[in-house]
Structures are given as structure tokens and as C-alpha cells.
Amino acid sequence: MKSLINFFEKIGYSVTSRIKRLGTATRLFFLILISSGESFKRFHLIMKEIYFTGVMSLVIIIVSAFFVGMVLGLQGYYTLQKYGSSEAIGVLVALALVRELGPVVTALLFAGRAGTAITAEIGLMKTTEQLSAMEMMAVNPVGRIIAPRFWAGVISMPILASIFSMVGILGGYVVAVIVIGVDEGAFWSQMQANVDFRYDIVNGVIKSLVFGVACTIIALFEGFDAPPTAEGVSRATTRTVVTSSLVILGLDFILTSFMLGG
Amino acid sequence: MPGNLINIRNLSFGYGDELLHKDINMEFQRGKVSAIMGGSGSGKTTILKLIGGQIKPKSGSILVDGKVVHEQNLSGIYKLRRKMGMLFQHGALFTDLSVYENVAFPMREHTDLPENIIKDLVLMKLNAVGLRGAYKLMPTELSGGMARRVALARAIALDPDIIMYDEPFAGLDPISMAVICDLIRTLNDALGATSIIVTHDVAETFSFADYIYFIADGVVAAEGSPKQLMASKLPFVKQFIHSEKDGPVSFHVAAPSYNSDLAL
Amino acid sequence: MDKIKFDAWVGIFVAIGVISLLGLAMKVGNLTSNDIRETYSIIAHFENIGGLKPRAPVKGAGVVVGRVKSVVFDTKNYHAIVKIDIDKRYVFPKDTFANIYTAGLLGEQYIGLEAGGDTTNLGEGDRITQTQDAVVLEKLISQFLYSKASEEED
Numbered sequence: 109m110k111s112l113i114n115f116f117e118k119i120g121y122s123v124t125s126r127i128k129r130l131g132t133a134t135r136l137f138f139l140i141l142i143s144s145g146e147s148f149k150r151f152h153l154i155m156k157e158i159y160f161t162g163v164m165s166l167v168i169i170i171v172s173a174f175f176v177g178m179v180l181g182l183q184g185y186y187t188l189q190k191y192g193s194s195e196a197i198g199v200l201v202a203l204a205l206v207r208e209l210g211p212v213v214t215a216l217l218f219a220g221r222a223g224t225a226i227t228a229e230i231g232l233m234k235t236t237e238q239l240s241a242m243e244m245m246a247v248n249p250v251g252r253i254i255a256p257r258f259w260a261g262v263i264s265m266p267i268l269a270s271i272f273s274m275v276g277i278l279g280g281y282v283v284a285v286i287v288i289g290v291d292e293g294a295f296w297s298q299m300q301a302n303v304d305f306r307y308d309i310v311n312g313v314i315k316s317l318v319f320g321v322a323c324t325i326i327a328l329f330e331g332f333d334a335p336p337t338a339e340g341v342s343r344a345t346t347r348t349v350v351t352s353s354l355v356i357l358g359l360d361f362i363l364t365s366f367m368l369g370g
Numbered sequence: 371m372p373g374n375l376i377n378i379r380n381l382s383f384g385y386g387d388e389l390l391h392k393d394i395n396m397e398f399q400r401g402k403v404s405a406i407m408g409g410s411g412s413g414k415t416t417i418l419k420l421i422g423g424q425i426k427p428k429s430g431s432i433l434v435d436g437k438v439v440h441e442q443n444l445s446g447i448y449k450l451r452r453k454m455g456m457l458f459q460h461g462a463l464f465t466d467l468s469v470y471e472n473v474a475f476p477m478r479e480h481t482d483l484p485e486n487i488i489k490d491l492v493l494m495k496l497n498a499v500g501l502r503g504a505y506k507l508m509p510t511e512l513s514g515g516m517a518r519r520v521a522l523a524r525a526i527a528l529d530p531d532i533i534m535y536d537e538p539f540a541g542l543d544p545i546s547m548a549v550i551c552d553l554i555r556t557l558n559d560a561l562g563a564t565s566i567i568v569t570h571d572v573a574e575t576f577s578f579a580d581y582i583y584f585i586a587d588g589v590v591a592a593e594g595s596p597k598q599l600m601a602s603k604l605p606f607v608k609q610f611i612h613s614e615k616d617g618p619v620s621f622h623v624a625a626p627s628y629n630s631d632l633a634l
Numbered sequence: 635m636d637k638i639k640f641d642a643w644v645g646i647f648v649a650i651g652v653i654s655l656l657g658l659a660m661k662v663g664n665l666t667s668n669d670i671r672e673t674y675s676i677i678a679h680f681e682n683i684g685g686l687k688p689r690a691p692v693k694g695a696g697v698v699v700g701r702v703k704s705v706v707f708d709t710k711n712y713h714a715i716v717k718i719d720i721d722k723r724y725v726f727p728k729d730t731f732a733n734i735y736t737a738g739l740l741g742e743q744y745i746g747l748e749a750g751g752d753t754t755n756l757g758e759g760d761r762i763t764q765t766q767d768a769v770v771l772e773k774l775i776s777q778f779l780y781s782k783a784s785e786e787e788d
Contacts, residue, residue: 152637159640163647206658233465241462241521244422245476246448267651274654296661309658 133329136250140258140328143251153256154263161222161257161324162264166271168217173272176213177279180204184280185288198295199302201280202273206303206312210273212360215319218265219352223327226257227348230331231341254332258324265320266313273312311367318359323352375400375532375564376421380430383413383420390416392588393430400531403558403565405575407610408585409619414568415459417585418534421566422454423447434532452480454532455525459540461517463509469496469520470505476527495523498560499553515546519553526557533558535567539574547571551578572611576600584610586619673719674758675703678732678745683714684768685743686734692718692745699724702745718745727752728760734768743768 147153184200233239233253242249277299284290303309327348334344376398383391390413398404406414419425420432426440433439434450442450463472473492477483483491496502499519509517518538525533535554539547555578558565569575575582576596584592584599584607592599592607599607609617625631680686683705692700700720708715720726729750736743747762756762 152640155644156640158644158647163643166647166650236460236465237458237462238464240424241456241458241464243424244451244454244456245479246451247475247479264647267648267654270651270654270658274657277658300661305659309655313655 129329129333132333133325136254136329136332137325139250140255140325143248143255144259146248146251147255147259150252150256153252154259157256157260158264161218161226161260162267165218165221165264165268168221169214169268169272170275172213172217173210173275174279176209176272177201177205177276177281178283180209180276181280181283181288185284185290194290195294196298197280197284197290198297198299201284202277202299202303203308205273205276205280206308208360208364210269210276211312211315211319212356214269214272214316215265215323215356216353218261218268218320219323219327219356220349222261222264223323223348223352224345226261226324226327227331227334227345228341230254230257230328231334231336231344234332234334235336235338235341254328258328261324261327262317262320265323266316269312269316269319307367311363315360315363318363319356322355322359326352326355374398375435376566377433378417378421378430379433381420381427381432382429383416383425383427389428389588391427391585394585394588394590396583396590396593398564398566399581400564401558401562402580403555403567403578404581404583405567405569405579406583406585407568407570407572407575408591409570409610412585413588414585415536418456418536418566418568421532421534422451422456452528453530454534455528455530456534457518457522457525457536457538459537460514461509461521463512463517463521463524465509467509468505469501469507469509469512472509472520473505473524473527476524480528491527492523495527496520498526498557499523500549515542515549518542518546518550522550522553522557526561529561529563531563533561533563533565535565535569537569538567539569539571547574554578572613576611672722673700674722675717675719676756676758676760676762678716678718678762678765679708679711679713680716680732680734680765680767681713682767682770683716683743684734684736684770686716686745686768687742690742690744692720692747694724694726694747694749696746699747716745725755728754728756729764730756730762731764731766732762733766736769 180201181197184197184204185194188194188196188200230239230253239249239253242252281295285292285295330344330348330351331341334340374397376396378394378396381391381394381396382389394417396406396417406417408414416425420427421434421439423439423442431438431440435453437446437450439447439450463469464475467475470492473495474488477488477491493502493505496505499522501516501519501523504512504516504520509520512520533554538550538554542550551574554565554567557563567575567579576599579596581595582593582599583590586606592602592604594602600611602608602611606618608614609619615621686702686705688702688704690702691698692702700718703717703719705717706715707713718732726747727750729752731748731750733746733748734743735746750764
């Protein structure tokens with residue numbers, strides 16, 4: 109009986125502590141928005157962070173995109189060919205990437221690469237009291253360190269997602285047209301006829317913006333909230349990846365249902 | 371100006387329900403070097419944070435230059451902090467900036483001085499701590515003692531009225547310790563500042579501090595000049611100063627009798 | 635020195651991103667063909683529009699000349715009123731036929747315009763008078779069954 113009560117206590121505790129953290133994260137979000145004026149005045153700070161989150165992620169994004177596109181081309185071809193519709197391969201690759209894989213896979217990779225880097229960096233700054241030191245020098249650390257990273261993440265994500273989609277389509281093109289031999293004209297023309305700028309591409313960009321906000325906030329919050337020990341920071345980086353991934357996939361479902369329904 | 375720069379009155383503070391500080395009174399006179407000493411976890415560093423307004427007391431007040439710290443709004447606190455310089459335990463230098471950039475940071479933030487004047491000031495501060503030759507290095511390239519000296523240069527960048535040191539001697543070799551000792555005293559007198567040191571290093575501190583507070587069990591257990599405390603008869607002070615293994619702070623943590631534990 | 639390196643790389647990064655987005659828009663999507671030109675609207679009444687939706691293509695001789703803007707139900711004469719936006723480059727005579735076709739066997743429905751011989755053209759807000767409704771599969775099947783049944787009778 110006692111272990112049963114313990115079990116429920118543990119569940120209750122984890123639920124309440126999660127809700128508390130959600131509240132703290134929301135407060136951090138509003139603090140970031142309020143302090144953003146400062147970070148835009150010093151735009152070079154944001155530029156530096158765009159370099160670290162966006163530019164440094166380019167390699168993994170481009171390589172992954174190419175492979176994903178190629179696999180889409182391969183798998184798609186072998187399935188479509190059974191129904192005699194192998195010329196629709198262009199449409200399949202493009203729509204899969206632009207609507208879903210571009211924004212989602214980019215966000216997952218971003219959370220793993222840039223998100224963990226942000227969490228570790230902020231956690232380390234907290235552990236070595238750099239954030240305290242800045243506060244004691246009468247400088248707001250949220251506006252100076254946290255907000256620039258937030259805006260850098262939000263700006264980088266749609267850019268990375270667009271690059272992912274484009275490179276993925278090229279990967280699909282290489283496999284379908286160059287390797288397998290699908291007609292090049294059919295590949296592109298069917299794609300153009302069936303991919304709509306407003307509904308597919310713009311929606312994809314909107315998705316990646318939302319993911320950008322979510323991932324970056326989670327990474328920043330976990331770093332900011334991490335216990336100031338080595339173990340605390342390392343656990344925080346793991347939490348960043350796990351939470352970001354779940355939130356991305358959940359938001360993807362919600363956004364997709366809105367977009368397809370409307 | 372004579373008198374107290376910082377007054378702590380009836381301060382009580384704690385995280386949660388337990389109180390860390392119970393109704394504490396302290397005064398810090400202008401131009402003097404004061405030390406706050408006590409065992410680990412006695413709440414010494416927390417007092418610095420309370421003075422700096424990073425945390426609020428549960429009851430009582432802290433006055434800096436006549437202003438109650440926890441009643442200030444954000445810009446008020448920032449104004450008070452511009453008069454303070456704090457040296458954190460391991461330096462807390464910004465790891466993505468060079469030594470030069472670190473010391474220049476407060477100047478760039480709070481003054482409109484042109485770059486060439488800032489350069490002169492930075493080199494002057496670095497010279498005061500003996501690290502002018504290291505201005506191009508990054509914090510990761512510095513040893514512990516050097517990093518702490520750069521942090522000190524940064525703390526005095528704007529010639530503050532109050533300089534606070536959080537365990538400045540922790541983990542230093544004897545030479546670096548002697549250097550820091552000397553710097554604390556010299557800088558305090560040169561700048562006419564009020565210095566507060568949180569430490570548990572008896573020998574070093576007693577050699578240059580003007581006034582010392584001992585904190586134990588959340589209250590001020592003893593206070594006085596080094597000479598007065600050396601002569602003190604209080605058992606806790608004697609145990610601390612003479613580094614005795616056992617006394618009011620007992621060797622054994624509370625436990626049931628040894629016989630009953632062995633019988634298990 | 636560092637600042638120049640950051641700015642340069644970020645600039646390259648953003649440029650690649652913009653190029654990708656443009657590439658997607660132009661090559662992959664259909665931004666070049668539609669939505670940039672000026673259009674004029676005309677109206678057509680149908681008794682049954684089938685599965686015709688807004689943004690469905692409007693074609694003349696198989697070429698996309700416009701899009702369906704909106705579809706509303708008229709309570710006065712129980713018709714569907716379809717508003718069409720046609721590219722200003724293309725003009726159609728007043729006696730044009732508007733038919734609802736299906737792309738492929740089970741594809742989406744679109745409007746096909748067949749020009750008549752009238753010398754005056756349709757202008758902004760004009761109405762197409764000759765329309766043909768969508769073919770509804772159920773009606774087709776029931777027609778077929780009915781004709782089969784009457785065949786059996788004979």
C-alpha cells in the first residue's frame with residue numbers, strides 16, 4: 109500500500125514540478141521579448157549568434173538534406189512505379205520535403221546541434237557565475253546574452269529549413285533523374301503544377317518559424333535553469349534534446365491539422 | 371566622509387522556512403577593509419548577494435549610502451551597483467571576451483568615453499594588478515590566480531566605492547595569495563574605497579583587515595579588530611583562529627550512540 | 635577582425651537561404667505563373683458545381699487563364715454563383731461556354747472556357763450565360779441503371 113502511495117506522490121510531484129518549470133519558461137519568454145530592444149540595438153550580438161547557431165549548422169543540414177532527398181527519391185520511385193505513376197516522383201519528393209520533412213527534420217537537427225550548444229553555454233555561464241557578474245555590473249544578462257541567442261535561433265531556422273528543402277529536392281533529382289532515369293521534364297513540371305507557393309511553401313516556412321521559437325526557448329530555458337554543477341548542465345542538455353523533439357513533433361501535428369483543414 | 375557606507379539592520383534571510391541569518395546587525399565603515407568569516411555554509415556569500423540586491427531579505431534592511439537596497443526599483447539597483455565592484459570566487463570572466471575586453475566591459479557599458487581613453491584606463495587597471503602584458507589573452511589561457519587578478523582589475527574598472535570579494539584566496543598558491551592580499555589593501559587605500567571580504571582564511575585576513583565579523587548559526591558570533599579577536603576568550607573564536615579540530619563546532623555529526631550502531 | 639568574419643559568414647548564410655527560398659518558389663512552386671498578374675472578375679451560375687473549390691484552375695484550351703475566386707449559394711434561384719478571376723491578358727467573347735470538367739478520372743475539378751463567336755468581350759463583372767454543370771458520379775450511375783432497366787423492359 110505504501111509503495112502505491114509513493115508512486116502517486118512521485119507522479120504528482122513530477123506533474124507539479126513540470127508545470128512550475130513551464131511557468132518559469134513562460135516568464136523567461138516574456139523577459140526576452142521585453143529585453144529585445146537592447147539586443148537589437150547591438151545587432152552585432154545577434155549576428156554573432158546567427159553565426160554560431162545557423163552557419164555552424166549548415167554542414168549537418170546540407171548533408172542530411174541531401175541524403176534524405178536521395179532516400180525519398182529511391183523509396184518513392186519503387187513505390188510509385190508499382191502504380192505506373194513513377195513520373196510523380198518529383199511531386200512526392202517536393203511535397204514531402206516542403207510540407208513536412210524540411211521544417212521538422214531541420215528542427216530536430218537544430219535542437220540536437222545548436223540547441224544543446226546553447227544550453228551548455230548558458231549553463232556553463234551560470235555555473236561560472238558569469239551571469240551573476242554581469243548583473244552585479246548593472247547590465248541585464250537577459251538582454252545581452254539570452255535575447256540575442258533567441259532571435260538568432262528564430263532567424264536561422266526558416267533559412268535552414270528552406271536550404272534543407274532545396275538541397276533535398278536536388279538529392280531527389282539526382283537519384284530519380286540522373287541515377288534511375290525518370291524524365292527530367294516530367295520531374296520538374298509535375299512538381300511545379302502541384303506544389304503551391306502559398307499553401308505548401310509558405311506554410312512550411314511558418315512551421316519552421318514556430319519550431320524556431322519553440323526550440324530556442326527550450327534550449328535557453330534549460331541552460332538558464334540548470335543547476336550550477338557539471339552534472340546539472342549535462343542533464344539539462346539531454347532535456348533540451350528530448351523536450352525539443354517532443355514539442356516539435358507535437359506542434360507539427362497541431363500546425364498540420366490547422367493548415368490542411370483550413 | 372566618515373561614517374558608515376553600508377548598514378545592515380535586523381537582517382533575517384532564508385531559503386524556504388529555515389532561516390540562514392537571524393536578526394543580524396553589521397556596519398561597514400568608509401575606507402576600511404572588513405572581513406566576514408565563518409564556517410562553510412554559514413551564509414557569508416549570501417550577505418554579499420543581499421548587499422548587491424541580487425536577493426531580498428525576509429525582514430530587516432540593508433542600507434547602502436543611505437538607500438534601502440531591496441526597496442529600489444531596477445534602475446535604482448543598477449545605480450547602486452555602479453558604485454560596487456565584485457570579485458567572484460573563480461573570477462567569472464566572460465569566456466568569449468579577451469582580457470582587455472573583459473576589463474573594458476564596464477567602461478563601455480556605463481561611460482561614453484572614447485576608445486583611446488578606454489584603452490589607457492584598461493591598461494592602467496591591468497598594470498595595477500600586474501597583468502598589463504596579458505591584455506591580449508583569452509580567459510581560458512590564464513591560470514587561476516591570473517584570472518582572479520584580471521577579474522579584480524575589472525571590478526575596479528569604474529573606481530567603485532565598495533569592493534566585495536567572495537573567497538578571494540580559495541585555491542591559490544602562497545605567492546598568488548600574497549599578491550592578492552597586497553592588492554586588496556593597496557587598492558582599498560588608493561581608491562578610498564570600502565572593501566568587504568568573505569573568507570575563511572585566518573592568517574592572510576588577520577594580517578591586513580581592519581574589522582572582522584564572525585558568523586555562526588545565523589548570528590554574529592563575534593566581531594572586532596584582529597587584535598581584539600586574537601585575545602578573545604570566546605570558545606568558537608578560539609577554535610576558528612587556532613584551527614582546532616574540536617570545540618563548539620563539534621567533530622562528530624549528530625548520530626545515535628556508537629554502541630547501538632555497532633550492535634546492528 | 636572577428637566581427638568581419640562573423641558578418642561575412644552570416645551574410646553568406648542569409649544569401650544561401652534567400653536563394654533557396656526563391657528557388658523553391660520559382661522552380662518548385664508555381665509563383666511565376668500565377669498571382670502576379672492583374673485580373674478581372676466575371677460570374678457564372680451553375681446548378682451543380684460538383685467538387686469545384688476556390689482556387690481551382692480556370693482553363694481555356696487547356697491553358698490556365700485564371701482561378702476560381704469564390705463559390706456561394708444563391709437563395710433566390712437556388713443556383714451556385716461562381717466568381718472567377720481571369721488574367722487581364724486573356725479576353726473572352728460574351729457567348730463563352732463555361733463547363734465544369736474533371737482532371738483525369740478522379741482528379742480535382744476545374745472550369746473549362748470555350749469561346750463563342752460574339753464580337754463583344756466579357757468585361758469586369760459580366761456574367762457567363764452558357765454554363766454546363768459538373769458530372770456527378772451518382773447521377774451518371776443512376777442514369778446508366780435506369781437506361782439499362784428500360785432496355786430490359788423492351
